[in-house]
Amino acid sequence: MSEQGLLIEHAQVKYGRKVVIADASLPALRPGTLTALIGPNGAGKSTLLRGLAGLEPMTGAVTLHGQPLAPMSVAQRARQVTYMPQHLPPGLGLSVIESVMAALRVAGNGGDCLEQAYGALQRIGIAALADHMLNALSGGQRQLVSLAQLIARKPRVMLLDEPTSALDLSYQLRVMDCVRQMVGQHQLIAVIVLHDISLAARFADHIAVLREGAVVAFGAAEQVLTAQLFAEVYGVRARVERCSRQTLQVVVDSPV
Ligand SMILES: Nc1ncnc2c1ncn2[C@@H]1O[C@H](COP(=O)(O)OP(=O)(O)OP(=O)(O)O)[C@@H](O)[C@H]1O
Numbered sequence: 001m002s003e004q005g006l007l008i009e010h011a012q013v014k015y016g017r018k019v020v021i022a023d024a025s026l027p028a029l030r031p032g033t034l035t036a037l038i039g040p041n042g043a044g045k046s047t048l049l050r051g052l053a054g055l056e057p058m059t060g061a062v063t064l065h066g067q068p069l070a071p072m073s074v075a076q077r078a079r080q081v082t083y084m085p086q087h088l089p090p091g092l093g094l095s096v097i098e099s100v101m102a103a104l105r106v107a108g109n110g111g112d113c114l115e116q117a118y119g120a121l122q123r124i125g126i127a128a129l130a131d132h133m134l135n136a137l138s139g140g141q142r143q144l145v146s147l148a149q150l151i152a153r154k155p156r157v158m159l160l161d162e163p164t165s166a167l168d169l170s171y172q173l174r175v176m177d178c179v180r181q182m183v184g185q186h187q188l189i190a191v192i193v194l195h196d197i198s199l200a201a202r203f204a205d206h207i208a209v210l211r212e213g214a215v216v217a218f219g220a221a222e223q224v225l226t227a228q229l230f231a232e233v234y235g236v237r238a239r240v241e242r243c244s245r246q247t248l249q250v251v252v253d254s255p256v
């Protein structure tokens with residue numbers, strides 16, 4: 001029987017001769033799970049996601065439901081794996097709704113594109129922006145539209161690089177709730193880079209920690225997020241405590 005889920009074994013990604021991801025392996029990421037990828041600036045989080053999205057050459061064994069990703073054509077891979085970059089490209093001269101419909105067509109989705117596109121905007125809570133031009137949006141609005149383009153496609157794998165970095169508190173929660181629901185309803189596999197560790201602890205099934213291109217921890221938040229990890233990986237003294245609602249909160253006190 002083929003392995004279910006996204007399996008990353010001995011992955012390596014380099015830019016020219018510079019090896020950024022050296023030998024990264026993770027336990028299989030199962031359908032219906034959300035994994036937060038955390039780690040310091042420059043650790044290689046974006047590079048790993050770019051490798052998985054097929055935007056940088058990646059060696060090693062990376063399979064989705066037993067199928068190797070490497071030999072897939074760009075179009076084939078794009079149907080299965082969607083990727084939201086950390087730095088979004090400048091908006092084209094399209095309206096928001098047109099851009100989501102275009103994303104659906106690129107992914108080869110049939111059916112009523114307008115209805116699907118509008119549904120995605122509603123899900124994210126930005127239906128009011130449908131007729132706005134992409135190049136006249138704020139940074140946070142642009143991020144929300146990018147996410148709508150992704151969720152409309154209902155991929156098998158969603159790779160999101162800091163999708164909440166420009167969002168206000170309300171939209172941070174809304175977006176994470178929406179991704180969480182999509183993951184459960186459609187049995188997606190989501191890998192999300194986050195710097196907000198409390199958000200990661202609250203929404204992720206697993207946390208993967210990357211340092212200098214290597215996976216140094218993987219597991220449930222309460223196992224992975226320890227004072228020792230924060231000291232070793234981030235160089236800070238931190239307390240991991242439960243708030244009155246029992247969710248984990250990280251309080252950073254000082255540099256080590
Ligand atoms: N196009 C590139 N060419 C050469 N080196 C690169 C390139 N992009 C990134 N790097 C290097 O690869 C390393 C990892 O970068 P990456 O962007 O993956 O880090 P990150 O974990 O996403 O960091 P951040 O939290 O700041 O986004 C860094 O040392 C960076 O300088």
Ligand SMILES: [Mg+2]
Pocket residue numbers: 045046047086161
């Ligand atoms: Mg990055």
